[in-house]
Amino acid sequence: MPFIEGEDRHQIHLLPYTLDDFVGDENPVRVIDAYVDSLPLEELGFQVYSGSKAGQKPYRRQELLKLYLYCYMNSIRSSRKMETETRRNIELMWLTGKLQPDHGTLSAFMKSNRTAIKKLFKEFTLMLKGFGLLDGQLVAIDGTKLKANCSKKKHFNDNIISKKLEHIDEKIDAYLRDFLTEDNRLKKQEITEKLEVYQERMHELQVMKQELAETGETQLCITDRDAKSMKNNGKHEVCFNVQTAVDSKYKLIVDCDTVNDVNDQGQLSNMANKTKQVFRNQKVTILADTGYYNYLEIIDVVDESTELLIKPQKGKQDKIARGFDKENFEYDAINDRYICPPGYALPFKWNGKQDGKEYKRYTCEAFDTCGQKVLCTSAKGGRSVTRLKDEEVIEQIAEKTRSQSNIYKQRAAIVEHPFGTMKRHWGYTYFLTRGLASVGTETNLICLAYNLKRMIKIMGVNELIRLFRDRAHSITKMHNDNLSKIA
Numbered sequence: 001m002p003f004i005e006g007e008d009r010h011q012i013h014l015l016p017y018t019l020d021d022f023v024g025d026e027n028p029v030r031v032i033d034a035y036v037d038s039l040p041l042e043e044l045g046f047q048v049y050s051g052s053k054a055g056q057k058p059y060r061r062q063e064l065l066k067l068y069l070y071c072y073m074n075s076i077r078s079s080r081k082m083e084t085e086t087r088r089n090i091e092l093m094w095l096t097g098k099l100q101p102d103h104g105t106l107s108a109f110m111k112s113n114r115t116a117i118k119k120l121f122k123e124f125t126l127m128l129k130g131f132g133l134l135d136g137q138l139v140a141i142d143g144t145k146l147k148a149n150c151s152k153k154k155h156f157n158d159n160i161i162s163k164k165l166e167h168i169d170e171k172i173d174a175y176l177r178d179f180l181t182e183d184n185r186l187k188k189q190e191i192t193e194k195l196e197v198y199q200e201r202m203h204e205l206q207v208m209k210q211e212l213a214e215t216g217e218t219q220l221c222i223t224d225r226d227a228k229s230m231k232n233n234g235k236h237e238v239c240f241n242v243q244t245a246v247d248s249k250y251k252l253i254v255d256c257d258t259v260n261d262v263n264d265q266g267q268l269s270n271m272a273n274k275t276k277q278v279f280r281n282q283k284v285t286i287l288a289d290t291g292y293y294n295y296l297e298i299i300d301v302v303d304e305s306t307e308l309l310i311k312p313q314k315g316k317q318d319k320i321a322r323g324f325d326k327e328n329f330e331y332d333a334i335n336d337r338y339i340c341p342p343g344y345a346l347p348f349k350w351n352g353k354q355d356g357k358e359y360k361r362y363t364c365e366a367f368d369t370c371g372q373k374v375l376c377t378s379a380k381g382g383r384s385v386t387r388l389k390d391e392e393v394i395e396q397i398a399e400k401t402r403s404q405s406n407i408y409k410q411r412a413a414i415v416e417h418p419f420g421t422m423k424r425h426w427g428y429t430y431f432l433t434r435g436l437a438s439v440g441t442e443t444n445l446i447c448l449a450y451n452l453k454r455m456i457k458i459m460g461v462n463e464l465i466r467l468f469r470d471r472a473h474s475i476t477k478m479h480n481d482n483l484s485k486i487a
Contacts (some may be wrong), residue, residue: 019094023152024117026461028089028453030410035452035464036066038061038472045116055277063096064109072449075426077442079103079110084482085267093217103187114441121256121444124451125278128252133455136279138248138407140287140415143264144423145239147430148439152372155229155238157219161209165208225432230262240439243267244418245275245286248410250458251417254278258440268297268310276306285309287411296355298397299390309387309401309408322375329385338362338385344370346385358389418450 021030028289039062042048046061071082083103086092110117128134172195177190221227221238230239241261245254261267266336272286285307293313301310303464312327323341330339338346346362353359367373367382377383388394401408422428428446431439454462 012271019090019098019482022090023094027091028456028461029095031456031461031464031468032066032069032073033095034468034472035194035431036062036069038251038468039065039120039123041065041116042045044119045113047112047116058100059099060106060110062114063099064101064106066095067092067099067101067106067351068110068445069449070450072445073453074417075428077428077432079106082106094314110445111438114437117444117448121448124448125254128451128455131249131275131455131459132457133252134278135249135252136247136254136275136282136284138285138287138410138414139245139254139275139279140248140411141243141245141275141292142411142415143241143243143267144290144419145230145232146242146423146428146439147232147236148221148224148238148240149431149434150221150223150227150238152229152238154222155219155227156205156208156212156222158209158212158231161212164203165202165209168198172202176357195270197372226260226434226436226439228260228262241434242443243269243271244415245271246415246418248414250454251414252451252454253418253447256443258436258443259438260438264291265294266297268292269300272301272306281305283307285407287408287414288312289411295388295391295394296357299357299388299393302393302397305398308397309404309411310397311401311408312398313484324372324376326385331387336360338387340364340370340372340376340383342370342372346383353387360387360389361385362387368394418447420448422446 041061046065048061067082071085073079073311076082076085081105082472083101083106086096086100100298108159125134129136174189175195175198179188182188182191212220213220219229219466221229224238227238227240229236230241232239241259241264243257243259243264245256246252247254255271255278257267257270257274259267259270268288275286283305286301286309288308288310290311290313298308298310314325324360328341329346331337332339332345335345337349340346344364344366349361349363351358351360361384363384364370364382366378367376370376373382426446431442433439459467
């Protein structure tokens with residue numbers, strides 16, 4: 001025969017294969033097995049079955065965690081798809097001993113262990129640091145938008161509600177006119193039913209409008225109350241904002257967070273503080289893009305152990321074009337005043353306070369005689385410039401970013417590596433769960449899967465198995481020593 005022939009599926013073997021024969025020595029699934037076996041799951045907070053409850057026995061927590069890690073590393077997140085994989089995937093059969101938990105059990109495991117999974121990610125990060133895979137010398141911060149489990153049709157803001165109410169008003173008016181001119185009884189009944197539907201919808205919209213007014217929120221998602229409409233890939237979609245801090249040495253994720261802020265301006269100190277918790281008593285250089293530029297956040301981040309490189313936001317385009325952006329105003333520290341581009345002084349006027357930060361305000365007095373007011377400002381009282389008490393820090397950071405542009409240019413290559421893998425290679429462009437707590441757990445699992453897969457690539461399967469087994473032996477020995485002391 002000119003073709004390679006497969007084996008007859010009905011062939012009986014005298015010596016049947018074991019599951020282990022189907023899983024090679026270099027298969028990454030062996031790393032997952034060794035890693036989970038090395039974990040102190042009870043200390044991490046994973047729920048334990050006491051054995052005293054009546055009913056069906058549960059699955060061991062380590063088997064479900066192994067299943068989750070394997071599936072997330074192989075682009076499988078749906079609990080129903082996980083259930084299907086347990087019945088046909090040889091690697092999963094080997095990993096879990098042919099266990100086949102149903103999708104309800106798998107879903108409940110994730111819901112019940114949200115806090116434990118978050119602790120697990122942090123424990124994994126510290127382990128990476130211990131293995132020398134994180135050095136903290138250069139850490140890049142960035143955010144990406146992942147679509148929420150919510151249709152755009154279920155997203156509302158004041159403008160959308162007003163337009164819908166206006167449309168319903170027109171429809172009701174049209175049906176009322178038809179009702180008054182219609183003689184057929186059946187047609188009148190049909191029109192009445194349609195009117196009732198529109199009136200009910202109008203009531204729902206009015207309740208939403210009132211809720212927005214009472215809460216002070218600008219938008220509302222019915223399906224997922226925590227999701228927000230954000231600009232994503234050039235269009236507005238209902239999303240969550242995923243934040244990561246990535247170490248430059250091997251492009252491993254130091255920490256992550258999921259928020260519903262529509263932009264990154266309020267997240268710089270959040271992610272910087274998470275980074276500093278991992279690299280305590282160590283000098284760290286943090287890279288962030290223009291989207292994080294916020295004076296108050298920058299001042300909170302920078303200290304003697306933290307260097308920040310960040311590009312300032314551009315001013316309003318019209319002022320830049322006319323040469324009257326704040327960057328064009330020179331500060332005169334000796335006389336405590338600003339000098340505008342034409343050379344007029346803006347003396348100090350008064351002190352103020354914003355979000356707990358003190359600032360000074362400087363106002364032009366020559367706006368009526370300089371001849372440049374139209375180009376400079378539309379304010380009747382002339383141009384004003386504010387200066388934070390710690391603005392010297394901002395100026396120093398701007399100068400450092402310019403002088404170290406070769407380092408700053410590495411930012412995108414560092415932080416986009418994980419996002420490219422997760423979104424383009426694995427297809428994780430959306431969340432399956434709803435609510436900040438649940439999507440945060442999804443993010444932790446995605447980032448943990450990325451770090452684990454990346455670590456396997458860097459160190460190799462056999463070396464990691466050896467390290468995890470040594471680690472498990474050390475934990476067991478420590479536990480036994482503690483027990484002997486108690487006894």
